[in-house]
Amino acid sequence: MDPIEIIAEFYQPGTRTYNILVQHGKQVADKAVSAAKNVPHLNPDLKFIREAAMLHDIGIFLTHTPELGCTGEYPYVCHGYLGREILERKGLPEHGLVCERHVGVGITAEEIKRHNLPLPEYDMVPISIEEQVICFADKFFSKNGHLIVNEESVEDILCRLERYGSDKVMIFQSWVRLFK
Numbered sequence: 759m760d761p762i763e764i765i766a767e768f769y770q771p772g773t774r775t776y777n778i779l780v781q782h783g784k785q786v787a788d789k790a791v792s793a794a795k796n797v798p799h800l801n802p803d804l805k806f807i808r809e810a811a812m813l814h815d816i817g818i819f820l821t822h823t824p825e826l827g828c829t830g831e832y833p834y835v836c837h838g839y840l841g842r843e844i845l846e847r848k849g850l851p852e853h854g855l856v857c858e859r860h861v862g863v864g865i866t867a868e869e870i871k872r873h874n875l876p877l878p879e880y881d882m883v884p885i886s887i888e889e890q891v892i893c894f895a896d897k898f899f900s901k902n903g904h905l906i907v908n909e910e911s912v913e914d915i916l917c918r919l920e921r922y923g924s925d926k927v928m929i930f931q932s933w934v935r936l937f938k
Contacts, residue, residue, distance in 0.1 A: 759809060759850070761783070761808075761809050761812035761813050762780065762812070764813060764816070764845075764848060764850075765779060765780060765783075765812070765813070765816060768816060768819055768844070769819060773827065774827045775818075775819065775826055775827035775828060778826055778827070778901055779815055779816075779818065779901075780812075781907070782815060782899055782901050782907070783811060783812035783813070783814070783815065784812070785898075785899045785907065785909075786811045786812075786814065786892065786895045786896050786898075786899055787807070787808045787811035787812050787895075789895035789898055789899070789909070790807050790808075790811045790891045790892045790894070790895035790896075791804055791807055791808055791811075793891050793894060793895055793937035793938070794807050794887070794888075794891045794937070796936075796937055796938065797887065797891075797936060797937065800887045801887075802887050802888055802891060803888055806852070806853075806888055807888050807891060807892060809853060810852070810853045810856040810888065810892055811856075811892045811895065811896075813841070813845060813850075813853050813856070813857065814841065814856050814857050814860050814892055814896065815837060815841065815857070815901070816841045816844055816845065816857060817836070817837040817838065817839075817840035817841030817842075817843075817844055817857060818834070818837045818841075818901075820832050820836070820837065820840045821833060821834045821836060821837050821840070822834075825902070826901055832876070833876055835861060835875060835876065835877065836876060836877060837857075837861075838857050838858045838859070838860060838861040838882060839857070839858045839877060839878060839882065840857075841854065841857030841858065842854035842855060842857045842858035844857075845857060855886075855889060856884075856888070856889050856892050858882050859882050859883055859884040859885070859889050859893065860884065860889070860892055860893045860896050861882065862919075862922060862926060863883075863884075863893060863897070863919065863926050863929040863930050863933075864881075864882060864883030864884050864893065864929070865877065865881075865882045865883065866881050866882075866883060867879050867880050867881050870882075890933060890936075891933075891937060893933075894930070894933040894934075894937055897910070897915045897919075897930065898910050898915065912934055915930060916930060916931070
């Protein structure tokens, strides 16, 4: 399975959005594989991590995110579950779960309901070690409409997560201890 071929089914190669998505996927994949190598005792599937990290944001084209060149109808927060649906139709349900579960550090059904988020009401939190390491790595690279995105510091990520609650900060801190 070649993630770039799958991306090219939904994004025109050479376009700004395609380039942003592929560059971001490569950054996240490299960081996730590197972090996963720090936990060999947990037996992470490095091939799956690289593939799923490349595909984790495949649903963004369905969102209305003009700064990324996306003109869809859904809010950006929906890109995870929309990506899961895309990859399930492609016969890649495990890769799809990474899409769905990587948003933030995971979103619970209770949070979806409490904040009236436009998402299906069920838990979307990373469970497997592969899901967790991709979610962890993704936090270091924000898509901002530019191709060159520098890796963010742990401190900056923690500050950004604070607005979502101390529980989110604690989850990320546990990943830092595990994967660094």
